[in-house]
Amino acid sequence: MPDPQNRPGLDDKLTLPSGLVLANRIVKAPMTENLADADNQATVRHERAYRRWAEGGAGLLIMGNLMVDRRYLERSRNIVADRHLDIDRLARVRKATGSTPVLAQLGHPGRQTNRFITSKPVAPSAGDAVSMLGLFGKPRELTTDEIRWIVGRFGSAAAMVEQAGFEGVQVHSAHGYLLAQFLSPRTNRRTDEWGGDVPGRARALLESVRACRSATGPGFTVAVKLNSSDFRHGGFTEDDAEHVVRLLADEGVDLVEISGGTYESPALLGLAGASDASEAGSVKEAYFAAFATRARQAASSAAGGAVPIMLTGGIRTRTAMTALLDSGAIDLVGMGRPLALDPDLPRKLLAGEDGRPLPSYALPSVLGLAGESEWYEHQIGRLGDGRDPDPKLHAATAAARFVTGEGVRGVREGRRRRRLAASS
Ligand SMILES: Cc1cc2nc3c(=O)[nH]c(=O)nc-3n(C[C@H](O)[C@H](O)[C@H](O)COP(=O)(O)O)c2cc1C
Numbered sequence: 001m002p003d004p005q006n007r008p009g010l011d012d013k014l015t016l017p018s019g020l021v022l023a024n025r026i027v028k029a030p031m032t033e034n035l036a037d038a039d040n041q042a043t044v045r046h047e048r049a050y051r052r053w054a055e056g057g058a059g060l061l062i063m064g065n066l067m068v069d070r071r072y073l074e075r076s077r078n079i080v081a082d083r084h085l086d087i088d089r090l091a092r093v094r095k096a097t098g099s100t101p102v103l104a105q106l107g108h109p110g111r112q113t114n115r116f117i118t119s120k121p122v123a124p125s126a127g128d129a130v131s132m133l134g135l136f137g138k139p140r141e142l143t144t145d146e147i148r149w150i151v152g153r154f155g156s157a158a159a160m161v162e163q164a165g166f167e168g169v170q171v172h173s174a175h176g177y178l179l180a181q182f183l184s185p186r187t188n189r190r191t192d193e194w195g196g197d198v199p200g201r202a203r204a205l206l207e208s209v210r211a212c213r214s215a216t217g218p219g220f221t222v223a224v225k226l227n228s229s230d231f232r233h234g235g236f237t238e239d240d241a242e243h244v245v246r247l248l249a250d251e252g253v254d255l256v257e258i259s260g261g262t263y264e265s266p267a268l269l270g271l272a273g274a275s276d277a278s279e280a281g282s283v284k285e286a287y288f289a290a291f292a293t294r295a296r297q298a299a300s301s302a303a304g305g306a307v308p309i310m311l312t313g314g315i316r317t318r319t320a321m322t323a324l325l326d327s328g329a330i331d332l333v334g335m336g337r338p339l340a341l342d343p344d345l346p347r348k349l350l351a352g353e354d355g356r357p358l359p360s361y362a363l364p365s366v367l368g369l370a371g372e373s374e375w376y377e378h379q380i381g382r383l384g385d386g387r388d389p390d391p392k393l394h395a396a397t398a399a400a401r402f403v404t405g406e407g408v409r410g411v412r413e414g415r416r417r418r419r420l421a422a423s424s
Pocket residue numbers: 029030031032033063064065105172174175225259268269312313314315334335336337338372373374376377
């Protein structure tokens with residue numbers, strides 16, 4: 001825990017265990033840009049959006065959801081970091097941010113791959129489809145060979161990201177994607193070494209972290225995004241999460257970002273009604289603040305030494321950010337949606353402005369998540385076009401665009417994607 005007399009301010013530097021120096025405590029959280037081309041390569045739209053975010057003043061930018069397996073995307077226009085990746089084009093995104101460091105988030109969606117991408121997703125165990133309007137197929141169980149292959153893909157993707165000049169990767173193990181499915185006893189009912197107790201369920205995550213480490217050089221940052229809980233009965237709990245933070249600290253990861261929830265319980269966007277915000281005292285904005293204190297303790301008591309903690313979800317005002325840093329529970333403040341709507345917000349907060357709550361764009365029912373995230377994805381698309389965000393877009397229009405956009409691209413581009421995947 002930091003010295004209580006010497007709490008960090010928002011504009012204080014932070015050096016990660018990897019040696020990476022961040023100019024301040026504000027991080028742009030990873031958000032799927034959906035801006036890749038039909039071959040899932042980085043584009044000039046990524047470059048424009050990331051240039052804009054770098055100019056906005058955050059100390060660290062995290063790119064959303066680069067996929068490690070072309071067959072299973074989270075969105076049709078994710079960047080895919082497989083052997084077809086055009087590293088020069090990805091490198092141009094990093095160059096666009098100048099002196100601001102960037103991590104690339106690596107992920108595999110597992111059962112959270114929509115039907116337009118594939119009707120046959122994979123998961124740690126066979127089970128129910130994600131229950132959202134029939135948009136997801138029923139997953140089949142991965143074989144042990146397939147799990148090892150996926151773990152290796154995290155490593156090879158990290159090596160490409162390093163070659164592209166990025167400062168590091170973030171392994172996505174939150175929000176109900178594949179590595180989070182391994183962590184959850186609800187979606188991982190395996191009885192082999194990839195399931196069972198917490199260390200067994202965390203094996204896929206830890207091996208993926210190791211693969212990233214061994215494929216990259218010293219000084220390359222390896223971070224992890226982790227749920228505090230998946231807010232589902234019989235799922236991954238805060239006790240499990242605390243244990244995993246200890247394992248990650250023993251593993252020597254450079255940063256843990258705390259979030260929560262899944263597609264079926266979208267606490268990450270504050271939509272599940274299950275977050276611990278109401279218990280967070282003076283920092284009610286932060287959905288997962290109470291767990292951050294537990295994570296901090298777990299990270300500090302582990303053999304590997306203290307791991308910096310980043311907290312993301314619902315944080316909006318300078319007052320809350322300062323209170324969180326003051327509490328000693330966290331080192332970095334992550335923000336997603338506010339920076340899609342106002343990319344210059346970090347600079348304003350660092351200059352002393354207080355920020356403000358965001359209006360809600362949620363729709364009732366399961367459309368809530370699609371409507372909310374697509375609304376912000378649309379704003380990111382505008383940044384990619386070199387335009388300003390458009391706060392007037394209706395949430396229903398955004399949700400409809402998600403379904404039709406993914407549908408049309410899924411049909412038009414699916415066959416080509418499968419052919420490329422088969423050759424990789
Ligand atoms: C459009 C959109 C896309 C997102 N994509 C990702 C992603 O690719 N990876 C990830 O870890 N989180 C993703 N998130 C979640 C954010 O990183 C963050 O956890 C969430 O928005 C809560 O933070 P906020 O309240 O500051 O927005 C996404 C959120 C939005 C709105």
